[in-house]
Amino acid sequence: MKHWVAKKLICPDCLPEEIPLELFSRQEASDDIIEGELKCPACGRGYPIRNRIARVRPQKAPWIQSANSGKNGYNAPLMLSAYLWSHFGDLLEDARATDAYRIWSNSFQPTRGDALDIGCAVGRLCLELSKNHDRVIGVDTSAAFIAKAKEIICRRELDFDLIVEGHLTQKHHLKFKKGWHFDNVDFIVADALSLPFRRHDFASVAAINILEKVPEPLRHLAEVNRVLRPEQSMFLFSDPFSWDEAFSAPERWLGGGNNGSSPYSKRGIDTMRRLFAGEFGVFDPPLEIASQGDVFWKIRKTENLWEHITSQFLLGCRRINSG
Numbered sequence: 001m002k003h004w005v006a007k008k009l010i011c012p013d014c015l016p017e018e019i020p021l022e023l024f025s026r027q028e029a030s031d032d033i034i035e036g037e038l039k040c041p042a043c044g045r046g047y048p049i050r051n052r053i054a055r056v057r058p059q060k061a062p063w064i065q066s067a068n069s070g071k072n073g074y075n076a077p078l079m080l081s082a083y084l085w086s087h088f089g090d091l092l093e094d095a096r097a098t099d100a101y102r103i104w105s106n107s108f109q110p111t112r113g114d115a116l117d118i119g120c121a122v123g124r125l126c127l128e129l130s131k132n133h134d135r136v137i138g139v140d141t142s143a144a145f146i147a148k149a150k151e152i153i154c155r156r157e158l159d160f161d162l163i164v165e166g167h168l169t170q171k172h173h174l175k176f177k178k179g180w181h182f183d184n185v186d187f188i189v190a191d192a193l194s195l196p197f198r199r200h201d202f203a204s205v206a207a208i209n210i211l212e213k214v215p216e217p218l219r220h221l222a223e224v225n226r227v228l229r230p231e232q233s234m235f236l237f238s239d240p241f242s243w244d245e246a247f248s249a250p251e252r253w254l255g256g257g258n259n260g261s262s263p264y265s266k267r268g269i270d271t272m273r274r275l276f277a278g279e280f281g282v283f284d285p286p287l288e289i290a291s292q293g294d295v296f297w298k299i300r301k302t303e304n305l306w307e308h309i310t311s312q313f314l315l316g317c318r319r320i321n322s323g
Helices: 062-068 077-088 100-106 124-129 143-155 217-227 268-276
Strands: 022-029 032-039 046-050 053-056 114-118 135-140 157-165 168-175 185-190 204-208 233-239 288-302 305-318
Touching: 032 053, 053 143, 077 143, 077 157, 077 288, 100 124, 100 288, 114 124, 114 217, 124 135, 124 143, 124 185, 124 204, 135 143, 143 157, 143 185, 157 288, 204 217, 233 268, 268 288, 268 305
Parallel strands: 053 185, 114 135, 114 204, 135 185, 204 233
Antiparallel strands: 022 032, 032 046, 046 053, 157 168, 233 305, 288 305
């Protein structure tokens, strides 16, 4: 973990109090902390830094373990292979790759300030955002995803085994020559429901394809609002709204229901437009929708097993407050 990231971190177990974490470094290389600990002076909780990666998750977050366990969990080799192809398949010149990350990243304008990618997976969007932001932090609950993303920014190249079928794999290598600013990017393991950052700390926030994957979608959006600057800021939201009771209870869904007593719209994208406009008090100040649309995205699990996803997106902006 880089020193500039350590200076931004607060204790997720003490939220809503924002208690800065104290760094105890045991091994470093250049600006990177290899081994150490972050400790909260208020509650005494310690958060380990191992192999250059800080794990700053709240103590009580059982949903994280559930999402990452098993052969189909986000720490599994199958999922790592799938997401590496989804993030970098276009750079492998695979004709089946999509331009999803170009579309998402091109939504942002050059911005003075830092960016946060919530649910960053293996980090492609963070690398793209480094071209138009001062610094970028990616967070994810998957230690396997974060470890690979960290390896990419340290080595500035990518080696991985793409699963063909079963245990049969195909090796791939990429040496990155794009205009990414690797020194200004870092990754940590953290929870989308308890972000370890101070209020109003980010000029831009992205949350792509994770709303239906968290147990409390509204709380996740409230955390976005907490860390996003109140003016001159942007929030990129994108989601397929594939609501699933395995991740969250139907009464917490922000769409996808036929219950007439629900305050939310039946379609998730309509609820999100209302939220951006300030309804339900989640986004304060509200967000002006600057662009919107659909992004076609793929996950390649094996040579013959694919997920084809349409992710609906909204880019919300907060202008300068003239009042």
